[in-house]
Every structure is written in structure tokens, then in C-alpha cells.
Amino acid sequence: MSQNTAYYTLGRTGLRVSRLSLGVMTFGTEWGWGSDKSAARRIFDSYVEHGGNFIDTADVYTNGTSETWLGEFVKERGLRDQLVIASKYTFNLGDKNANGGGNGRKNLMRAVEGSLKRLNTDYLDLYYLHAWDQVTPVEEVMRTMDDLVRSGKVRHVGLSDVPAWYAARAQTLAEWRGYEPVSALQLQYSLVERNLEHEHARVATELGMGITVWSPLASGLLSGRYRKDAKPDGRLAAMQGNGNPAFQHLTERNWRIVEALEDVANEVDRPMAQVALNWVANRPGVASVIVGASKPEQLDVNLKALDFTLPPALVQRLDEASAAPVPFPYYFFTNAMQGMMYGGATVGDKPAGYTAPVLISGTGSGVE
């Protein structure tokens, strides 16, 4: 049985979610890559048939097609109650309306109605602010999110692509003002993008937010389908040089990481995609890894990513190969500097498992 029939509670909620969620940004070809409807349906079917219950979309994905198709597939199989559906708002959908984008109350109330309509549902299990707009007060966002929870349109609240200080302030406000707390922090994380380790991972674990990881394969780079000396195809080719840093992964540094990943994958005799997903799924603070696929065969490979344990020595090799210089002030928090604070005394971590979430066995509690 796939490890995706095990569910963890998300953040400090009672909501049980799969460790591998399905990202459906690939549903639709409006952005020049992704899947047509029949491939999208097969990807959805395969995910739920393997026990997955956590699906991630956004109003902006493929100009609304992602939400629309997801709503149709869920309805066709009668799975609304079993699935945890997450969506997001922030981006302007192209109507040149100054308040048709951003994090403000007016846009938030407009956007949620649009998502509910396209998804053909009465409620969202998890609703994220998609990205910080730098102007809307966090008080306005958290109060409006709480209104949506009280109205029954949203069950749980998340933040995506925000600075760590913003997440900390949002959570503190929620705690002190009795708002629905933030239960998920959605961020880019992979062997080639580890910046969240400086602040967000600690904020998430300290304040009860589960990290939901996006682009765990760096848009496909870590699947091994891209080669240094070969002309790129797929999404990274389509998005090359388009100015969006989230897709500019074909760099010398990253080729070195791909090389190390390939060596480890060969040693454990697993596809590179599975090793890369396994590595990120087991990082501190990670609640669920949002897996992307434009073809059902890709998803079949990815859904087996948790069916094995990477030996610690190989995890260390991946850690070292993907490590980046630690900037100020974070090098003050490394072991070498911390040691100076305790005068050489050993101050150990709590035993493993002390703070680990309880693993809920899948029997009878999920989508079979």
C-alpha cells in the first residue's frame, strides 16, 4: 500500500492531510504547458485512487481552468467530503480592476466567490493568501479570513509566499484576537531552493503552521529529464528567460546538485524524482509536498516517493551538495557560534519524536 494512505494533521488543526498533495497548476494548457482535460482527469483519478486526499489549486492557475476542471472531477466521483481542497487568491485575473488583485478585503471577498463558483462547491477546506502584496495591513487579511471561516465558506487559513515576519505577525494576531489561526505556510522548497530554512521553517514549527512545499522538483529539473548538454523541453524550456525567477533553474550550481542527486538515486536504485521528493518531505517543518505532473506516468513515479527511507549518509550527501553559504545574521545561529554561548557545554536537542506529529494510520479514514 502506498505511503500516501497515511495522513498527518495540518498545523494545529484536526484536519488530516496526505503527505503528498496533488498540485493542479498543470490542469489546462493556457500557460503554454500542462495537461489537456483527459490527461488531467487521469492524473486526478490516479491520485485519489492511491489514497491522496489533499489537492492544491488557485484562482489564477491556467486562468481559472484548473479550478473548473478540478470541480468537475470531484463532482463526477462524488468525493467532495473526502477531499481537502485548497485554493488561493491575490493575483489580478486580468480585468485591469485596481481592486481586482492584491490582498485587501474587497479583492479577498470577490476572489473567494469566484473560486467557490468555479470549483462548484460551498466551501474551501483551506484558503491561502497567494503572495504578499506589500501594502495591505496584515490585520485586514486576518480579520477577513476569520469572517470567511465564521461564514462557513472557508474551513482553514493559509499563507503562501510571505516573509517569515509577516507569517509570525499574522499568527500572533490570530492567537491574541481569537481569529482562525494560520495552519499552513506554502513555500518553494527543493534541493535547489533551500532559503526557507533560514527563517520560515523555524516560524512554522514554533507557531504551529505546516509547510506545504511547492515546486519540489524545481519545475521538473530534479526529475532528471533535463540534461546540461541537451536542449531543454517541457516547462523550463517554455519559461526560460521570461523573467520569473521561480523558473530559472538551468544554472551551473543546479547542474552540480542534479549530478549529486543522480549518484544518490543510482545508489538506492530509485528514480531521481522520488529521491528529491523523499528528501524534501522529510525536512523539518514540512507537512505535505505538493506534487506536480503534466502526465499520469509522472505522477505514478512521484506517488512512490515515500515508499522507502533514504540512508542518513545519503541524506547528508544531498544536504552538503545543495548547501548554500549562510548569510548574516543566520550564521550566528549555526552550531559553531551557538557553542560559544554555552562555553563548550553540550546543550542537546530534545529526543527525536518529542515534538513529532502523531501519524494517523490510513485504515478507513481516507479515500480508498
Ligand SMILES: NC(=O)c1ccc[n+]([C@@H]2O[C@H](COP(=O)([O-])OP(=O)(O)OC[C@H]3O[C@@H](n4cnc5c(N)ncnc54)[C@H](OP(=O)(O)O)[C@@H]3O)[C@@H](O)[C@H]2O)c1
Ligand atoms: N504558492 C505558489 O506560489 C506556487 C507556485 C508554484 C506552484 N505551486 C503549487 O505547487 C504545485 C507543484 O508545483 P510544480 O508543478 O512546480 O512542482 P514540480 O514537482 O517542481 O514540477 C512539476 C513538473 O515537473 C515535471 N515532472 C514531475 N514529475 C516528473 C517525473 N516523474 N518525471 C519527469 N518529469 C516530471 C513535469 O514537467 P513537464 O510538465 O514539463 O513535463 C511537471 O509538470 C503546483 O501544481 C501548485 O499547486 C504553488
